Amino acid sequence: MGFRIRLPKGLAFLNVLIIALLALFLSGCASDDPQNALTPVGPVGRAEAGLFTTIYWIAVVVFVIVEALLLYTVIRFRRRPGNDGMPAQTHGNTALELTWTIIPCLILVGIAVPTLTTIASASSIPNTPDTLKVTVVGHQWWWEFDYPSQGVVTADELHVPVGTKVAVTIKSADVIHSFWIPKLGGKMQAIPNQVNQDWFEADQTGTYDGQCYQLCGTSHANMRFRVVVQSQADFQKWLADQKTVPPQPPASAAEVAKGYQVFTTGPCVGCHTVQGTDAKAKVGPDLTHFGSRTTIAGAIMENTPQNLATWLHDPPAVKPGSLMPNYHLTDDQVNALVAYLESLK
Ligand code: HEC
Ligand SMILES: [Cu+2]
Structure with a gap:
C-alpha cells in the first residue's frame, strides 16, 4: 500500500511562493554589500563571522538529522488500514533519554568554547603604543569622532590607518545609540553616562559603512557614518590637515x-x-x-x-x-x- 501525501492546491502555491521569496531574499546577500558582516575585512569581524558560520553549520547538521528521524518515524510508523488499535505505549527508555540529554549538552559545550574565546578576544581592548585611540560620541542623529592624543575632532567620517588596532571609547550625548561597522567588527552600545570600550582593525584600505544599531528616535535610520581606512602615510597627512586650522576669516573670494x-x-x-x-x-x-x-x-x-x-x-x-x-x-x-x-x- 503506497504512502501518498496530497497537498491542497493552495498549499502547493504557498510553497512556490515561499521558495520564490527565499530566493529573492538570499539574492540580496551579494558579497559586495557594503554592510555585509559575513564578508569581514579585519580580525575582529573575521572572528565573529567565523563563530557565526561554525554555529550555523552545527545547527544545519542538527536540523537535518532531527528532521530525517522525524520524517522516517512519521512514514515508517504511520497508521495502516486494518490496524485501528492503539499502538504499544512506551514509557521511559533510559538509553534514549540519556542519549538525547547528553548529545545536546555536548553540542552546547562545543559551541561554548569558541563563543567564549571569541568574546574574550573581542573584548580585550588593545593597549600597545601603536594602538590608535578614538572616542566616539553618539548624538541624535550623527556621530562625533575625537582623537584625544592628536587633538582632532570630526564628524560623519572616522579615518583610521590600515593594519592598525583601533581602540574605541564609546559614549552618548543624549539617548542610547549603538556603534556598528558591519565589515570590521561587533556592535557596542553608546549609553549616556557610561563609557564602553571596543576595538577593531581593518586589513584593507577602503571606505566601510557604519550604522547606528539602536532605535534612537525619528532619524535613527539616518544616523550613519563612514570608516575611511587609509595607508599610514595618507592617514598622517589627513591628521596633519585636520590639526591645521584654516585661516579665519578665510583670505579668499x-x-x-x-x-x-x-x-x-x-x-x-x-x-x-x-x-x-x-x-x-x-x-x-x-x-x-x-x-x-x-x-x-x-x-x-x-x-x-x-x-x-x-x-x-x-x-x-x-x-x-x-x-x-x-x-x-x-x-x-x-x-x-x-x-x-x-x-x-
Ligand atoms: C540649535 C543648534 C544648531 C544651530 C543653531 C545650527 N546648527 Fe547646524 N547642526 C546642528 C546639528 C544638531 C547638526 C547635526 C544634524 C544631524 O546630522 O542630525 C547640524 C549639522 C550641520 C551641518 C552638517 C555637518 C556635518 O558634518 O554633517 C552643517 C554644515 C551645519 N549644521 C551648518 C550650520 C549653519 C551654517 C548654521 C547657521 C545658519 C547652523 N548649522 C546652525 C545644530 C545646529
Ligand atoms: Cu542612534
Missing part, C-alpha cells in the same frame, strides 16, 4: 568672506565650532574642516555644494526630526554659507 560674516553673526555659533572663530559650541558637528569631509549630516548625503544648500535651506526636511532647525535663510545667505563652509578644508 568675497563670497567666502560674506559666508564667514553670515556664519559668525548668525545662530550657527550657538551650536557649532569652527576653530579660529568665536564659534565654540558643541551641540552640532565641529565644522572646522567641514570642506574636507565627503558626507553631510550623519553620512546621509554626499558633501556637494548643492546638497549642502539643500541642507541649509531646511535641515528637518532632509532629516526628519533634525535638531538643527530651519532658519529660513535667504538664497543669498545660503550661497555665501556654502562657499564659506566648503572652503574649510
